[in-house]
Amino acid sequence: MNQAMNPSTKLRDPTAETSPTRRARLAPPPSLDGKVVALMDIGKSRGAEFLDRLEGHFKSAGVATKRYRKPTNTKVAPAAVLQTIAAEAQLAVIALSD
Amino acid sequence: MIEVLPADGLVIVAKHECHTCVLVEPVMQSLDKAGPLTVITQDDPAFPAGVGRVLDDQQLERSFHLNIEAVPTLIRYEGGREVGRTVGWDRAEWTRLAGQAAAGEGLPAWQPGCGSRSVEPGVQEALIARYGDPGLASRAIPVGEWDDPIEACFERGWSDGLPVVPPTDERILRMLGGTDRKPGEIVGLIPPNLAPCTVEKVAINAVMAGCKPEYMPVVLGVLEAALDPLFVLHGLLCTTHFSGPLVIINGPAAKAVGMNSGINALGQGNRANATIGRALQLIVRNVGGGQPGGMDRATLGNPGKYTFCFAEDESDPDWEPLAQRRGIAAGKSAVTLFHAEGVHGFIDQKSRTPEELARSLAMGLFGVGHPKLCDSGNAVLVLSPEHYRIFKEGGWNRRRIEDELYQALKRPGRDLIHGAQGVPEGLPASMADKIVDKFPPDGLLIVRAGGPAGLFSAIIGGWPGQRVREECQAVTHEIR
Numbered sequence: 161m162n163q164a165m166n167p168s169t170k171l172r173d174p175t176a177e178t179s180p181t182r183r184a185r186l187a188p189p190p191s192l193d194g195k196v197v198a199l200m201d202i203g204k205s206r207g208a209e210f211l212d213r214l215e216g217h218f219k220s221a222g223v224a225t226k227r228y229r230k231p232t233n234t235k236v237a238p239a240a241v242l243q244t245i246a247a248e249a250q251l252a253v254i255a256l257s258d
Numbered sequence: 259m260i261e262v263l264p265a266d267g268l269v270i271v272a273k274h275e276c277h278t279c280v281l282v283e284p285v286m287q288s289l290d291k292a293g294p295l296t297v298i299t300q301d302d303p304a305f306p307a308g309v310g311r312v313l314d315d316q317q318l319e320r321s322f323h324l325n326i327e328a329v330p331t332l333i334r335y336e337g338g339r340e341v342g343r344t345v346g347w348d349r350a351e352w353t354r355l356a357g358q359a360a361a362g363e364g365l366p367a368w369q370p371g372c373g374s375r376s377v378e379p380g381v382q383e384a385l386i387a388r389y390g391d392p393g394l395a396s397r398a399i400p401v402g403e404w405d406d407p408i409e410a411c412f413e414r415g416w417s418d419g420l421p422v423v424p425p426t427d428e429r430i431l432r433m434l435g436g437t438d439r440k441p442g443e444i445v446g447l448i449p450p451n452l453a454p455c456t457v458e459k460v461a462i463n464a465v466m467a468g469c470k471p472e473y474m475p476v477v478l479g480v481l482e483a484a485l486d487p488l489f490v491l492h493g494l495l496c497t498t499h500f501s502g503p504l505v506i507i508n509g510p511a512a513k514a515v516g517m518n519s520g521i522n523a524l525g526q527g528n529r530a531n532a533t534i535g536r537a538l539q540l541i542v543r544n545v546g547g548g549q550p551g552g553m554d555r556a557t558l559g560n561p562g563k564y565t566f567c568f569a570e571d572e573s574d575p576d577w578e579p580l581a582q583r584r585g586i587a588a589g590k591s592a593v594t595l596f597h598a599e600g601v602h603g604f605i606d607q608k609s610r611t612p613e614e615l616a617r618s619l620a621m622g623l624f625g626v627g628h629p630k631l632c633d634s635g636n637a638v639l640v641l642s643p644e645h646y647r648i649f650k651e652g653g654w655n656r657r658r659i660e661d662e663l664y665q666a667l668k669r670p671g672r673d674l675i676h677g678a679q680g681v682p683e684g685l686p687a688s689m690a691d692k693i694v695d696k697f698p699p700d701g702l703l704i705v706r707a708g709g710p711a712g713l714f715s716a717i718i719g720g721w722p723g724q725r726v727r728e729e730c731q732a733v734t735h736e737i738r
Contacts, residue, residue, distance in 0.1 A: 171407060172396040172425050174416055174462040174544040176453030181399055183414065 189251065196224045198249035200241075202256050203233035210257035261313060265338040267294030268356055271321055271331045274302035276372035278347050279330045283307065285352065285362040292359035300329065300375045321376035322385040328371040332356065346371035380432060387427035394430060395442060396458055411466070416544055418536070418564055422466035433461040436471030437478060445478060446485040448546035449492035450553040455481070455545045460537075463544055467537035467565075473515050473530060476593070477537045479737030480505050480567075483593045484538060490730045493723050494597050495548045500560045501721040504598030504638065505535050505567035506705055508581035509591030511737050512569035519569040521709030524601055524640065524716060535567030560600040571643070571706045578656045580705045584734040591737040596638050596703060597721035597730075602626075606645070607713040612652035615645060616659070619715070620666035624696060626719040630674045630684040632694050635720030636701035636732070639663075642708035645715045659704060667696035703732060 173181070189195060197218055201207040211227065218225045228245055230237045233256070245252055263269055270286055272279040287308040289295045296311045300321060303314040315321055324333070327345070334342040334355045344351035347369045352360035376385055386392055401410045407424035411417055423429065434441055434457070441458035448455045457478070464477050484491050484503055494501060507517055518528035526532065542548045550556065556563075572579045581592035604622040609615040619639065627634020641649075641659075649659050671689035678684055685694065701724070708714075723730045 169401045169403075169407060169426070170398040171401060171410065172394055172427065172430055172462050173399050174396075174425055174459065174466055174540070176448075176451060176455075176459075176545050176547065177397055178451070178453070178547075181397060 192221070192223045192251070195251055196226055196249040198245045198252040199225050199227050200237070200245065200252060200254045201227070201229040202237075202254060203230045204256045206257045207255055210255050211253075214253060214255065263296060263335065264294050266336055267296065267334075269296045269298060269324075269333045269335065271298045271300065271315070271324065271326045271333075271374070272306065272329050273300040273372070273375060274305035276329050278369050278371045279306075281365060281369060282330055282347050282362060285347075285360055285365070288359045288362075289356055292357065298324075318376045318381070318385055319389050321374055322382075322389050326374040327377055329374050330371055331374075332360075380428075383431035383435070384428040386431055392427045392431055393441070394427060394458060395456070396462060415549070416466065416540075418539060418543060420564065422540070423468050425462045425465045429465045430458070430461050433465050433469065433471050433474060434458065436474030437461075439478065445481055448485070448541060449548065450495060451547040453545050453547065455541060459545050460541060463540040464533075464537045466544075467540050468529065468533040469537055470515070470529070470533075473534055473537075476507065476511050476515060476530075476534055476591075476737055479511075479591070479735060480534060480538050480593050480595070481541060483595050483733050483735035484542075486595075486733045486735065488729075488731050489595055489597075489733045490723060491542070493730070494721060495542060495546075496553045496555055497721065497723065498555050498557045499721055499723075500556065500558055500599035501597045501635070501719075502560065502563035502566060503535075503538060504562065504596040504718060505538065506580060506594040506596070506638075507534075507567070507569045507591070507737075508572065508579045508586070508594070509589070509737070511591035517567075517569035519571040519707045523568045523571075523707040523709075524566075531567050531569070532565050535562075535565030538567075539563060539565060560598075562598060562600060566598060568707055571708070574646075574650070574706070576650065576655065577646070577706055580703060581734055583656060586734060586736055592734055593737055594703070594732060594734040596718070596732040597635070597724060598638065599635070599719045599721070601640075602717040602719065604715045604717050605713070606715075609648065612649050612654045612659075612662070615648050616662045616666050619645075620663060620696075622717055623663070623667060623702070624669075626696070626717065627722065628683055630678065630681060632674070632685065632696050633725040634722050636697050636703070636724045637720055638703045638705060638718040640708065640716035640718065641704055641706050642712055642715045643706070643710050644713045646706055656704060660702065663702060663704075664695070664697075664699060667702075668693050669696070670694070698727060 199211045201211055215225050226248055283306040286306045290309045297309050298313045298315045298320050299305050300315050332344050332355055333340055342355045349362055349367050401407050408421050411422045439457045443457045444454045515530040517530045548554055570579050580594055582588055586592040606618045609618050623637055626637045671692040671694045674685045675687050675690050676682055676684045
């Protein structure tokens with residue numbers, strides 16, 4: 161009777177069911193004016209090269225960027241990194257390059 | 259898939275912890291020798307000993323599908339159809355169904371069985387959810403195998419900020435068991451979206467709030483009162499003011515579900531108080547779509563918007579409870595809903611006569627909204643036992659307290675107009691020569707609650723929307 165591990169666990173919708181069952185993605189912003197774009201290197205080799213190129217494109221378009229990096233690509237980003245990005249940027253590009 | 263039972267032969271459903279099942283273990287062995295027998299065992303795959311075909315039913319799927327209510331149950335099948343069934347041990351019935359091999363020599367002629375594990379409290383709903391048709395209309399939201407259902411509820415925006423109990427089918431079915439009303443019945447339209455809310459949606463949100471099934475009649479009564487047009491739930495939700503719904507329960511229902519009217523009645527620690535108030539707020543949030551920052555525009559809000567619900571102390575036969583004061587017959591259960599901001603503590607440890615205490619309470623009550631305003635909301639006065647004792651010993655009953663406070667809450671307009679006392683806030687200059695009431699005659703609701711020690715009472719300010727009396731009032735409804 162272990163519920164937590166039951167692959168068929170389902171909940172019933174407590175709402176008026178006016179929105180899709182899948183959570184909607186955030187809509188992209190209408191403009192990048194005044195926004196800061198986080199460029200996060202997930203820690204795989206040569207990711208920085210790819211982000212360098214992106215950074216150049218953003219810069220030439222007049223969009224501010226900030227660089228972030230996960231300590232390792234084998235684990236999820238530490239909460240501190242995600243919190244810093246959320247505090248300092250409004251958009252994020254998470255990139256890798258193999 | 260569970261194994262198919264034989265088209266012809268005998269089936270016995272049993273459990274080891276049942277004394278009658280143990281008693282008939284030799285009979286089961288005898289029947290196994292005589293012909294095709296299948297024993298379905300609910301708790302111990304090694305029971306009964308000496309029988310060839312024993313099916314493990316610890317998950318109770320077979321017992322559920324066979325609709326077993328007690329064990330042992332003996333069933334005879336012929337041509338794939340059940341042709342006979344008997345419950346417990348009864349020699350005459352067993353031999354009628356199974357022949358002389360079921361005679362059970364040496365056993366008493368008759369012994370009742372035990373309840374089936376499949377019908378133990380709470381189990382049946384789990385089995386319906388797992389193996390049957392729960393009959394729920396709300397759409398199912400799957401949760402990933404490794405996902406935490408509580409976190410899934412947060413991510414979907416179903417929470418007030420505290421964890422909710424995940425609304426699984428078995429919990430919803432148990433909750434629906436707390437009311438006789440049909441799951442599909444529409445209770446009303448929930449603002450701000452005016453979404454139809456069924457009893458089933460109420461049950462789902464009551465599960466999430468942490469309610470027990472027996473709270474359902476109270477939760478339904480609270481919701482119906484909140485949807486009274488005179489309560490103006492939509493306006494209360496979308497106001498920039500602090501207020502939210504305060505739920506006060508009177509009558510037998512409060513005692514039946516164990517609500518707190520005593521020590522810390524306005525605080526934490528009582529499940530019924532906490533979850534009934536929370537259920538109302540979750541219904542508004544989830545069904546009505548009323549969320550802070552969306553339609554809820556409160557500048558600051560107040561902690562009572564998580565939940566604000568308590569029962570009145572009706573232990574003193576001399577005290578007329580709030581619900582009866584508001585027209586509900588004695589002995590009936592009722593809910594009163596008030597548009598409430600937070601609790602303002604009132605301290606008076608020096609008054610010894612009713613007159614002194616009434617004057618003192620009036621000073622505290624003047625502060626509701628603003629000391630110079632008289633249309634900034636009504637109030638609830640929660641009178642503690644020690645303060646009430648002063649009134650009672652002075653011979654004042656509810657009506658006298660109300661009348662005396664009404665008189666004590668009159669002030670000369672010249673003290674309250676714009677600019678008076680160096681404060682711009684206040685009444686129009688045209689009120690300068692009038693005597694002004696702080697509240698309308700029925701604008702102060704007095705209720706008794708609290709622990710036995712402490713010369714403290716509580717003032718709960720109302721909502722400025724109450725100043726349009728014909729449009730917006732506290733409401734009291736009977737809970738049926």
